[in-house]
Structures are given as structure tokens and as C-alpha cells.
Amino acid sequence: MRAHVRLLKTGMYWGLMLSLVIFELATVPPVQAATRDEVGIATGATLLRMNDKDLDSRLADIERLGATWIRVDFSWPAIQPEGPTIYHWKMYDRVVRVAGVHHLKILAVLDYTAPWAAEPRCATLVITKAAAQKCNPQSNAAFARFARTAAIRYKHQSIRAWEIWNEPNLSSYWKTARRNKTVYYDPRAYAALANAAAREIRHNSPGTLVVTGGLAPMFEPKFPKGMRQSDFLAQMLPYLNPKLFDAVGVHPYSWPVPPARAVSYNAFYTVDQGRPKDNLRTIMARAGWGNKQIWGTEYGAPTTGARAVAQPTKRNRPDHVTEASQAQIVKQGLDIWYDKANVGPLFVHSDSDQWLPTSHKNEDGFGLRRSDGSKKPAYDAFRTVAQQVQGRY
DSSP states (O other): OHHHHHHHHHHHHHHHHHHHHHHHHHTSOGGGSSOTTOEEEEEETTTTTSOHHHHHHHHHHHHHHTOOEEEEEEEHHHHSSSOTTOOOOHHHHHHHHHHHHTTOEEEEEEESOOGGGBOHHHHHHSSSHHHHTTBOBSOHHHHHHHHHHHHHHTTTSSEEEEEEEEOTTBTTTOBEEOTTSOEEOOHHHHHHHHHHHHHHHHHHOTTSEEEEEEBOOOSSOOTTSBOOHHHHHHHHGGGSOGGGOSEEEEOOOOTTSOTTOOOTTOTTGGGTOSOTTTOHHHHHHHTTOTTSEEEEEEEOOOSOOSOOOSSOOSSSOOSOOOHHHHHHHHHHHHHHHTTSTTEEEEEESOSBGGGSOSSSTTGGGOOSBOTTSOBOHHHHHHHHHHHHHHTOO
């Protein structure tokens, strides 16, 4: 009898201890989920329509590079093109599954607007269907339902973080109609959409991280093309609910200069340096977001383009660099990024020119490999530093 009581008490003790451990783990902020010492590759939507063999080979190569994350577009227009009740998940399911095989975590970007959901005034002001997909949705609730469905579907799988939209500070990626029949970027409207989506993700997949849409470098904006990262961030944060987000997303491109160069058109430098009005970390601290991580969800440099400039300025920069400069930018960026305070992964765009679109003048030159699959100097630079970064902490 005494032995039974002792056993019962022991069981109660360990049951209590287990409950306390579970409670403690449940209350750990999600941002602590092993992101400090990890490196990523930004792939956009280029993985989705690859055949099975090429997809497996490409993700195996990214794994060999030392990356532990990939950034993938989860496009609302592609997933729900016909209407609010029909979903097309097949090609996304495959990417999620194969990424898991190669031990790669996914930062999934929920972006753009299904054709049936666009805000009508905006849709009538743009010329093409592709441009209309960048209009804000007529209903944030519809986008939030899309986010909810995605979060539930991929809960406990290789998607470990969600990014809400892409480059919302540019009107080419986020369009809102104005009364004067123009379209422009709108930090407050974006914040309302991001809150709605983040709330559904938090509720339905609480173990995943939520990141604001990566802000594009723009230092001399011309209305209505876009707004500076710093200005958009300062106007967006007061309308975001900080309890719903783990990190702020930025695209800290520095080219044509190295990331440590102290110039005003270097978005890497102004992440946490430079004048207070340009310094993103200062702006976050003033808004009460000082404890949030900053994720670099795109970074790199293109090696193809049409415009060369002898002496770059913030108004006049070349659209590409040499392969040697690309390697230097990638290496220094990875070296310096992880010395910054409270940052998450840095995602290099991208692994190979072979898979990048050729529709833009320099888009097909961002890869670490050339279009024939051969390695640029940046490939080995990435692999060497990625291994060092992951062994640093």
C-alpha cells in the first residue's frame, strides 16, 4: 500500500512537472524557433512548375549549399483563380513535401489578389490582368480566409514561417486606387490586410512565425511608383498589431556597392545604421517594435543587365555587377548580417539563373549558378559562409 502511494505520488509529481514543462514551452515566444543561425535561398515561384526530377535535384543542390530555408511564393491567383470555393494545391503540396525530404524549411509568401477578389476601382485603372493581381483585395476577409486555409493545410509541415505579401512599398506589387483615378502604395491599407491574415495564421497554426511583407529598396521614389522602406515602415507600424507578428521583412540589397559601404542608397547599411529617419531598427524601436526580429527575405546581386554606370549614386545606379562583385556582395552580406542584433535568416536571391525569368532586364542574373548550370564565384562564397554561420552559434 505504501509502495502504491509512493508510486502514485511519484506519478503525480512527474505529471505535474511535465505539465509545467509543456506550459513553459507553450509560452516561449515563437520568434525563438531556431532562426538566428540559418541561411536561406529565395526561389519565388520558380519551383512550382518544375518536373519531379528537376525539383528534387534543385532542392538537393540548395541543401548542399548549406541553406536551411527556402522562400516560396504561395500565390492567391494561382491557388484560387476561379472563385472562393475552389483551391488548387497540387503543385504547392509537392514543393512542401520535397522540401521536407531535403530538410528545408519554407518561408511561404502569401501574395497578390485572385482575379475575382480585386478591388473594382483599382482593377479598372490598370492595363493588364497581371497588374490587377497586384491590386488590394476588395475584402481583407477574403484574403484572410485564404491565409487561414493555407495555415491549416500545412500545419506541422515544412512551412515554418509566413510572409504577408511581397514589396508592398512599391505600387508595382501593391496597388490601391485613389479618388483621382491613380493607383499607389498605401501603408495603412496594407497593414489592415496583414493584420487580418496574421490573425488567422496565429489562431490556426500557432507554431509558425509571421513576417511582414519584405520591403524593397527605394531611396529616391517618384510618385506613384513607391515609397522609401523607412517611410513605409514608419507609417505602417502604428496600424499593425505587434502581437500578431514575429518579424519585419526587408530586402536589403546593396549592389552595386558592398553591404558595409556607408551610403544612403545601400539598403543593407540602413537596416540598422545611417540617419535616424532612414534607420529601420531605430524606426522599429520608436514604434515599440524593438524586440522584433528583422528578416532579410531577399538579398543578392544580378550579373546581367543593360545599364552600366561608372560612378553610382542613389539616383543613377547600374542594373548589374560583375561575377566577382556578386561573390563579394554575397560573402560580405552573410558575414555581416548575423553580427546584427536580433535578426532572422538572410535569403539570397537566387540559386541559379537557369530557373529565373527572362522578362526583366536583369532578373535572370541573380543566380549563384549560370544558366548552363555552371557555378559562379558566388556559389562557393555562399556555401563557405553558410557553413561558418551555422557553426557560429
